[in-house]
Amino acid sequence: MASQISDVKAIVKVAAEEAGFDLAGIAPAADTSELKHFPEWIAAGRAGEMKYLEARDDQGDLKRASLARVAPWARSVIVCAINYNTENPYSTQTNDLSRGWISRYAWSREDYHDAVLRRLKQVEAALHEAVPAELQPALITRSYVDTGPVVERVFAKYAGVGWVGKNTCIINQKKGSWLFLGVILTSLELAPDLPAPDRCGTCTRCIEACPTDAILAPYQLDSNKCISYLTIEKRGPIPEDLRAGMGRHIFGCDICQDVCPWNRKAPASTAPEFEPRPGLVNPALGWLAEMSGEEFRAVFRGSPIRRTKRSGLRRNAAIAMGNSRNREFLPLLEQLSRDEDEFVAEGARWAKTHLIRSTE
Ligand code: B12
Ligand code: SF4
Ligand code: SF4
DSSP: OHHHHHHHHHHHHHHHHHTTOSEEEEEESOOOGGGGHHHHHHHTTTTTTOGGGGOBOTTSOBGGGOHHHHOTTOOEEEEEEEEOOOSSOOGGGOOOTTBOEEOGGGSOSSOHHHHHHHHHHHHHHHHHHHSOGGGGGGOOEEEESSOSSOOHHHHHHHTTSOEEOTTSOEEBTTTBSOEEEEEEEESSOOOOOOOOOOOOTTOOHHHHHOTTOOEEETTEEOGGGOHHIIIIIOOSOOOHHHHGGGTTEEEOOOHHHHTOGGGTTOOOOOOGGGSOOTTOSSOBHHHHHTOOHHHHHHHTTTOGGGGGHHHHHHHHHHHHHHTSOOGGGHHHHHHHTTOSSHHHHHHHHHHHHHHHHHTO
16 A cells, blocks of 8 residues: 555656646645744734734634644645746846836736646646545545645745745745745645755845845745735735835835845746736836726736736836836826825825935
């Protein structure tokens, strides 16, 4: 039986490669020391308004803090990763403040949740087929991309996919950190891979480069200050003291990965769905700010950018114009400051004042 199970591990890895994943590994379904930081992180308010991270079980314990509690049947976690990098400049290489920045992961033609889950389902099916018939009735599997009660990066580390960098991202020695993760929980006990060793060393580039000081200390990120959170997850007005630091970011932020030495030679993805949609690399701010509802739906159909909605995108574009040091945006900001969307209008009023002050 043991040799049959080790065959299953090999079959899973081949299936992951065939499905288009760049990396795959097995982690034990154990509550490792990193997970102990999760309740502290929540208690310190670092999740901001992302209430789903605070989901609790009937005993009132945080679901994501313990896989043993939330999925007691799980024995192993199969972690798969796919490279989404494309041959386009980093945000730190294009400094035109009159154009915005949409983070690399969101340029894609297909939403990564769908692209990764589709592949995970392929691996899950191969696993079911590979398991000996007598074990099949007891086999349980669950595939997740983001939405499961799992801190994916911790399991990615123990599956050997990469280490948790000081910027909190999973970094692979050969592929860098432009990776999406997906996990399959399984009741099958598969031999775990070795955890990836931390190769950050004495480097602190990401911490120094973060414009809003969101990386409070190595491995500790405060979402409330992170541009990614502010531009994607934060509804309503963005705290004023953070707006200048947002620079030209419209959706997400790549800075702490752009400056990471492990991404200097990051290879490009072979998955066609991660090729950028037209206009999204270094987009024109006016185009985004003036986008009608109809155009927004057409341009972003099946894109992760829908998450911030048209209101958030236009709010962010107004703030970016405020940070542009380009007075040509003043007439458009004047118009937007009377917009029917109060968050766009408020953002535009701030932007107008900030733009005038910063160019006096
Ligand atoms: C919520 C969330 C966010 C939040 C919070 C991010 C964060 N760092 O927690 C926001 C909106 C800010 C965000 C931003 C981004 N995200 Co996000 N996000 C998630 C999500 C849904 C949950 C993460 C979570 O549970 N955070 C809670 C904190 C506590 O966990 P953590 O940061 O992973 O921290 C662990 C380690 O730091 C660990 N640790 C390890 N060693 C040490 C040592 C010490 C001393 C301490 C204290 C802790 C510690 O402890 C923590 C676990 O308790 C995951 C998917 C998932 N289900 O896991 C995607 C995920 C992490 N995001 C992803 C991506 C791509 C991004 C962005 C790059 C998108 C962008 N370009 O804007 C940025 C990156 C910003 C950054 N530097 O992290 C990918 C990451 C892939 C990778 N290579 O790591 C994931 C895995 C999604 C996916 N399925 O691919 N994200
Ligand atoms: S994503 Fe941007 S704002 Fe968030 S921690 Fe990294 S550099 Fe800072
Ligand atoms: S920039 Fe340096 S410290 Fe930050 S994640 Fe990369 S290697 Fe680690």
